Amino acid sequence: MEDNKIKFITNESDDWSILQCGDFKTCNHQISKEEWVELLRYLGHEVDYKEISDEDMQELM
Secondary structure (H helix, E strand, O other), X not given: OHHHOOEEEEOOOOOOEEEEEOOEEEEEOOXXXXXXXXXXXXXXXXXXXXXXXXXXXXXXX
């Protein structure tokens, strides 16, 4: 089903990106973490997004 396909489009010089799925579309010089989270929420996923310290990340790995 084409509407459920996630499209991630960049150009040769990698200075522009498009992230699109159904009615969701975002365009920017770089797709941010927040925009990926928005897409996941658009797709119906519950997302727990937070930023942690480098030290806390090492403990999780």
